Amino acid sequence: MVDYEDRDEEKENLTVRELLTEIKDISEVIVDLAYAALLFDSQEIGAEVHHLGARMDTLNHEIKIRMMLASRTTQDAVQLSGLLQVAEGAAAISAAAGDIVGLLDLNPKGSPIVSLVLKEAEEKIRLLTLSDRSDMGGKSLEDLSVETETGMRIIAIKRGIRWIYDPEETERLKEGDVLVVRGTEDGFERLRRFTSGAEKWPVYPEED
Amino acid sequence: MGALEDMLLEIKDTSELMVDLAYSSLLYNNRDIAEEVYQLDSRMRELENEIQEMAIQNATEDKDIKKALLIIRLAQSVGEISNAALKIADVVRMDVPPHPVIQLALRETDVIITAVTVGESSDLDGATLGKVRLATNTGMFVIAIRRGRRYIYGPDQHTTMMAGDTLYARGPEDGEQYLKDLAAGREHFDPKDLKL
Numbered sequence: 530m531v532d533y534e535d536r537d538e539e540k541e542n543l544t545v546r547e548l549l550t551e552i553k554d555i556s557e558v559i560v561d562l563a564y565a566a567l568l569f570d571s572q573e574i575g576a577e578v579h580h581l582g583a584r585m586d587t588l589n590h591e592i593k594i595r596m597m598l599a600s601r602t603t604q605d606a607v608q609l610s611g612l613l614q615v616a617e618g619a620a621a622i623s624a625a626a627g628d629i630v631g632l633l634d635l636n637p638k639g640s641p642i643v644s645l646v647l648k649e650a651e652e653k654i655r656l657l658t659l660s661d662r663s664d665m666g667g668k669s670l671e672d673l674s675v676e677t678e679t680g681m682r683i684i685a686i687k688r689g690i691r692w693i694y695d696p697e698e699t700e701r702l703k704e705g706d707v708l709v710v711r712g713t714e715d716g717f718e719r720l721r722r723f724t725s726g727a728e729k730w731p732v733y734p735e736e737d
Numbered sequence: 738m739g740a741l742e743d744m745l746l747e748i749k750d751t752s753e754l755m756v757d758l759a760y761s762s763l764l765y766n767n768r769d770i771a772e773e774v775y776q777l778d779s780r781m782r783e784l785e786n787e788i789q790e791m792a793i794q795n796a797t798e799d800k801d802i803k804k805a806l807l808i809i810r811l812a813q814s815v816g817e818i819s820n821a822a823l824k825i826a827d828v829v830r831m832d833v834p835p836h837p838v839i840q841l842a843l844r845e846t847d848v849i850i851t852a853v854t855v856g857e858s859s860d861l862d863g864a865t866l867g868k869v870r871l872a873t874n875t876g877m878f879v880i881a882i883r884r885g886r887r888y889i890y891g892p893d894q895h896t897t898m899m900a901g902d903t904l905y906a907r908g909p910e911d912g913e914q915y916l917k918d919l920a921a922g923r924e925h926f927d928p929k930d931l932k933l
Contacts (some may be wrong), residue, residue: 536823540786545838545842546838546841546845547842547845548842549838549839549842549843550842550845550846553760553842553846554846554847554848555845556756557756557846557847557848558847560818597814605778605831607831608833608834608835609830609835609836609891611828611831611833611835611836611839612828612836612838612907613837614827614828614833615757615822615825615828615835615839617762617824618759618822618823618824619818619821619825621817621818621821621824622756622817622818622821622822623816624817625815625817625818625821625856626814628810628813628814628817631810632810632811633808633811634813635806635807636803636867637801639804640801640803640804640807642742642745642804642807642808643807643808644742646742646745646746646749647749649742649746650746651751651893652748652753653876662750665767671753674876674909674911676876676908676909676912677875677876677908677909677911677912677915678859678876679876680872680873680875680876680877680908682909684846690856694788695847711870712872712873712878713873713878715867715870715872715873716826716872716873718788719873721808726745730761734833
């Protein structure tokens with residue numbers, strides 16, 4: 530059951546636009562995390578997938594209520610039902626991610642086919658450790674723009690025993706961080722040159 | 738790799754392409770792209786069936802039931818993702834245009850979708866995606882190319898871009914402007930970035 534007290538306090542501030550944005554964001558990162566959980570046989574990452582799945586359900590419930598309150602005419606209702614359908618599609622993606630994590634019970638480590646497939650996919654999920662020789666340590670993700678520079682998206686960071694999932698732009702990398710990244714082979718090789726310290730992170734002159 | 742691995746790879750890559758295309762079709766209210774999601778879905782169904790049959794066939798030989806279950810369930814979950822993509826793309830096929838909030842919301846996500854046109858003075862004109870390492874250099878991953886009335890969906894490293902092409906790409910917001918500038922010919926690649 531949904532706690533309405535909680536709903537009123539916390540989510541009244543989110544607009545429908547914001548709700549849908551978050552729903553779409555979750556639908557993307559949750560699939561990458563689910564595959565990462567399988568690839569690295571990690572119940573911890575799996576737990577985060579379930580946590581995000583619960584958040585997805587809450588957001589979906591919230592957006593449904595908003596749509597019902599907002600509908601005034603038939604035209605409204607048709608358009609809003611389309612919007613709801615998008616939210617439901619995103620929720621179905623997150624449910625599928627939950628099912629993928631459920632495969633951990635079948636001991637995927639014992640069947641290398643799954644990790645083989647995930648490693649061969651067009652966009653792969655890989656691990657990288659930030660070397661103390663790399664100059665990326667201490668910089669925030671915002672400063673680095675890792676994805677623009679290398680095409681690789683950081684979906685999670687393991688720092689000591691702690692996990693940071695879908696890290697914020699303000700997050701600063703630290704040496705020893707294990708990065709879970711997603712992208713092409715070529716981008717991975719580029720990023721590895723920087724994380725290993727073989728190459729300096731490029732700095733561009735400030736515009737404007 | 739065996740046929741089973743190849744098919745699993747194909748459904749995984751296809752399911753991701755379908756989701757990207759579904760969101761793109763919504764953002765641009767584009768029925769052609771939505772239609773492609775439908776086409777890809779029928780390919781997904783075929784593959785899913787073949788995977789199931791082959792996994793069971795293998796299990797009768799090697800008696801590895803868990804492996805078969807794992808493969809079948811993975812294929813099923815990936816299939817659910819493609820179903821979800823279909824649901825999303827379906828909104829474009831309704832009689833009314835998608836609610837404007839959908840487009841606003843999609844513009845604000847962590848991963849955005851953009852459409853850029855390749856100009857004649859662009860480095861991209863005549864280059865393959867692999868040669869200019871477009872995904873690595875810009876962070877933007879091309880999911881479809883529109884050439885005249887034709888589309889190339891899920892292009893690969895060997896696909897050549899041409900002046901006049903519209904590239905539909907997914908990536909971080911700060912990669913969008915660089916891709917636009919490259920496509921317009923306002924920016925050019927640094928030769929060292931093209932070396933593999």
